[in-house]
Amino acid sequence: MRATGLGAAVFAAACTGFSTTGNGSMIFLSTQFRPTDEVERFRALLARTAPGVAYVTIEESPFANRIRTQVSAGSNRIGMVGGLHGDLAPLAPDYLQDLTGLIADLGPRGWSPDHLRLARAGTDRTWYIPWATATYLLAAHSDALAHLPPGVDPEALTYDRLLDWAVAARRANGNRPMLGLPAGPKGLLHRFTQGYLLPSFTAGQITTFRSAEAVTAWQYFRELWANCAPASTTYDFMQEPLASGEVRMAWDHVVRLAQAPQRDPQNWRMFPAPRGPKGLGYMAVLLGLGIPKHGPEPELAQRTISAFSQPAAQIELLRSNGFFPAVGAAIPGDLPPAVRLEADAVRRQQQAPGTIVSLPPVGLGQREGEVSKVFQDTFRAIVLGGADIRNTLDQQAKVLQGILDDLKVPCWAPDPPAARCRVV
Incomplete structure (x- = not known):
């Protein structure tokens, strides 16, 4: 049976160098949620949140080389990327688009000042949007x-x-x-x-x-x-x-x-x-969303990032895959008790005075x-x-x-x- 639509995009991306399909699907390449159960749950969330985006996972080691190679060649087929701070920061500023304007357009959503500082990767510009966190x-x-x-x-x-x-x-x-x-x-x-x-x-x-x-x-x-x-x-x-x-x-x-x-x-x-x-x-185990330079459908990539920056989408990611919101989002009472306990402690740890944020x-x-x-x-x-x-x-x-x-x-x-x- 032939795969069609989003399934075709995923299959093509995984097997033929991350090419897009003719159905307007955009490749979202990520180092996160690689286990089978996690990727299936996230693809279901992605289909509800941002239709027309194909989620493809890759290990950390080849991730950066893939982005650098395609951007340098000027024929980038990857529209959006997701990963840990350590995956994304080395790509800035040469291989990622400047998202300073996008984060300004998104407005105040309760991002941690520490996370916003990390997203600038030592510059005065924003290179990825904080997506989710763990600790x-x-x-x-x-x-x-x-x-x-x-x-x-x-x-x-x-x-x-x-x-x-x-x-x-x-x-x-x-x-x-x-x-x-x-x-x-x-x-x-x-x-x-x-x-x-x-x-x-x-x-x-x-x-x-x-x-x-x-x-x-x-x-x-x-x-x-x-x-x-x-x-x-x-x-x-x-x-x-x-x-x-x-x-x-x-x-x-x-x-x-x-x-x-x-x-x-x-x-x-x-x-x-x-x-x-x-x-x-x-x-801080910080996940971010970025847009590679010379990528296809940058407007769709920006809309997808905006959608995943909404509190509701962040809570759904917490429900499905256990990563906590990077934006200010009220933790609902129907989550498992352990998640509620952890969410409160995570918030208090991030907001404590005199914190020293470390990274892997x-x-x-x-x-x-x-x-x-x-x-x-x-x-x-x-x-x-x-x-x-x-x-x-x-x-x-x-x-x-x-x-x-x-x-x-x-x-x-x-x-x-x-x-x-x-x-x-």
Whole structure:
């Protein structure tokens, strides 16, 4: 049977170099929602929101090369792109259209000032429209909340107060830790050090990697780890040990916490990340929508971006694929309890005073895993292995700098922009 209409566009795009069809369909190329169930849900949402657009997914590594090649050739077949900040920012300004006028026409929709700043990619122009967001939070069951030390506000934790809480919970639980962290083989603990701990203690991620403040941060981490469940080295998704009761408080990505409160949501709370000496460091997983230069049907691309910037469409994306609104949108009461808990904590984290927004590594392509490994190896050496902190940081800084020197990339938030990213 021959595919027709939108189906033909998707088939042609996937198999023949992303060409459009004669039915006016525009290719929307994206690094997001690649799993089968996610892409099917998003295509259904796209068909309702912006008919005539074909959604095609691609892995992060070939994404930028595909855009650069087609734009440079002047025969771009891709009308619109979607991806993480790290996917889009390296394409600005040479390969993406300036959307400063579009975001002005869209008017105030409640975008975070931090997200708008990221969308400018270090310039005074807007290169993509913030689309959706995710982040990492603390989750706690009432069993752990019962052991909050006097005067500790879980809505406004510092790292010292988090440690006090973990210690008190362990002691009250027969010396069995109630705190867990995702330090398993597929866990995201390296995002904790990259986007939370180090920025909160040092105000940086790369440039401050071997600073005196970083030494203090790792000393703190040793103390915190001593009050974590030993099985944390096996935990990939914290919702599983939380739901089973192995631990009663944990930090993780919102998607990896969402299932924990399903059985007894009334006994669960979600909280912003703690604050350190330099501020409240948190990692923004920001999705954006952009328009490549020389693309077909730019007016349709702008209408599609406008449609996905509406609060209703943002809520539908939250329902279907679990990413939170990037615009000001009231969270309806009929969402799953865990999503409502997370949405409130996400909002409070974004709006907290003195935030330090961090990003996953930007512009590293296939070598991002090597940078993440530096943070993972540093954790294993210092926290698990008891290695000397100063010597370990100096050694790992050389590895990190070698990767950055090969790639010749600028730093990403929260480090200041520079032509070449260097560990000081």
